[in-house]
Amino acid sequence: MREDFIRTTTALLDDDPRTAVVLADISAERFAPAAERHPDRVVNVGIREQLMVGVAGGLALTGLRPYVHSYATFLIDRAYEQIKLDLDHQRAGAVLVSVGASYDASEEGRTHQSPGDVSLIDTLDSTWTVHVPGHSDEVPDLLRAAAGHDDPVYVRLSARSNSVAHPDADRLSVLRRGDKGSVVAVGPMLDRVLAATDGLDVTVAYTHTPRPFDAAGLRVIVGDNAITGDGATTGNNVVLVEPYLAGTSARFVTDALSDVPHRLLSLGVGRTDLRRYGSPDDHERWHGLDPATLREKIGTFIDR
Numbered sequence: 090m091r092e093d094f095i096r097t098t099t100a101l102l103d104d105d106p107r108t109a110v111v112l113a114d115i116s117a118e119r120f121a122p123a124a125e126r127h128p129d130r131v132v133n134v135g136i137r138e139q140l141m142v143g144v145a146g147g148l149a150l151t152g153l154r155p156y157v158h159s160y161a162t163f164l165i166d167r168a169y170e171q172i173k174l175d176l177d178h179q180r181a182g183a184v185l186v187s188v189g190a191s192y193d194a195s196e197e198g199r200t201h202q203s204p205g206d207v208s209l210i211d212t213l214d215s216t217w218t219v220h221v222p223g224h225s226d227e228v229p230d231l232l233r234a235a236a237g238h239d240d241p242v243y244v245r246l247s248a249r250s251n252s253v254a255h256p257d258a259d260r261l262s263v264l265r266r267g268d269k270g271s272v273v274a275v276g277p278m279l280d281r282v283l284a285a286t287d288g289l290d291v292t293v294a295y296t297h298t299p300r301p302f303d304a305a306g307l308r309v310i311v312g313d314n315a316i317t318g319d320g321a322t323t324g325n326n327v328v329l330v331e332p333y334l335a336g337t338s339a340r341f342v343t344d345a346l347s348d349v350p351h352r353l354l355s356l357g358v359g360r361t362d363l364r365r366y367g368s369p370d371d372h373e374r375w376h377g378l379d380p381a382t383l384r385e386k387i388g389t390f391i392d393r
Contacts, residue, residue, distance in 0.1 A: 090188075091116070097228065098110060101236055102127050111132045111133075113136055113140075115158065115159045116158055154182070156186055157183050160187060160201055160203070176241060177241065182240050187244070187245055189203060204333050204334045207334070207337050214241070217243060219298065222244070245276070250277055259297065259298040260296065268324055270328060286383075291326075291387070302342075311324065311325055325346075325349060327354070331357040335359060337355075337357060352390075363375055
C-alpha cells in the first residue's frame with residue numbers, strides 16, 4: 090500500500106499543479122525525485138510532525154491540495170492538536186495518509202502503535218472521510234478521488250492485506266449471505282472474517298470507507314436478514330470487526346438502527362496496553378483478531 094501511495098501521489102504531483110506533499114522525514118527518500126521536479130510542492134520539514142500539519146494547513150488555505158504523510162502514531166496521535174486547529178477549525182482540507190496502522194511496526198514498540206487514530210478523527214468535524222483500504226489495489230483510486238475536492242480525508246494504509254481487492258466498496262458490499270446475523274468487516278479484516286465465518290449462517294459485508302458510515306446499507310442488510318420466529322428476531326445480530334480500537338464505529342451502528350431492535354458485538358483492538366513487542370501476527374492473536382478467535386466469538390454471539 091505504501092508503494093502505491095508513493096507512485097500515485099508522485100503522478101498527481103506531475104499531473105495536477107494543485108497537489109503538494111508534506112513530509113516529516115518518513116518516506117522522504119522515496120519522494121526525492123518528485124522533490125527535484127517540484128521543489129515548491131514537496132516539503133520535508135524534518136522530524137517535526139506538528140509543523141508538518143501546520144504547513145499543510147497553510148498550503149491548503151492558499152488553494153493547494155496537500156497530502157501529509159507519516160506513521161499513524163506520529164501523524165494523528167502526536168499532531169492531533171494541529172489537526173484540530175490548523176486543519177479542522179480553519180476548514181483547511183488536507184489528505185492525511187498514514188502507515189503503521191494499529192501494530193504493523195510492533196517490533197518498534199508502543200511508540201509505533203496507533204489503534205486509536207480513527208477514534209481521534211471521529212472527534213473532529215463530521216465532514217472527514219476515512220478510508221481503510223484492505224488491499225493495495227484499492228489505494229490509487231482513493232487517493233486520486235481525494236484530489237478532486239477540498240474536504241478533509243484520512244487514508245489509513247497498512248501492511249496487513251486481504252487476498253482480493255474490492256475497489257468499489259466505498260459503501261457496504263455484501264460478499265456472503267446468511268440468515269442469523271450480519272458481520273461487517275472493515276479494511277484488512279475481511280479475509281480474517283471470511284475465514285472465521287466459513288460455514289456460519291451469516292451475511293458478510295465489507296467496506297474500505299467507514300466514514301461516512303453506510304447507515305442506509307446496514308439497514309438494508311439487517312432488514313434482509315431479519316427472520317422472526319417464536320418471538321425472536323435472529324437476523325438482527327450485528328458484528329462489527331475493525332482493525333483499530335474495538336467499538337470505534339459502534340455509535341454509527343446504533344444510530345443507523347435506532348428504531349430497529351438489534352444486538353451488537355464490537356470486535357477490534359483492545360484498550361489494554363499489552364506492553365509487548367512481538368510480530369503483527371502476535372498482536373492480532375493477542376487482541377483476538379485471528380480467524381480462530383473471531384470464529385469463537387462470532388459463533389457464540391449469534392447462537393446465544
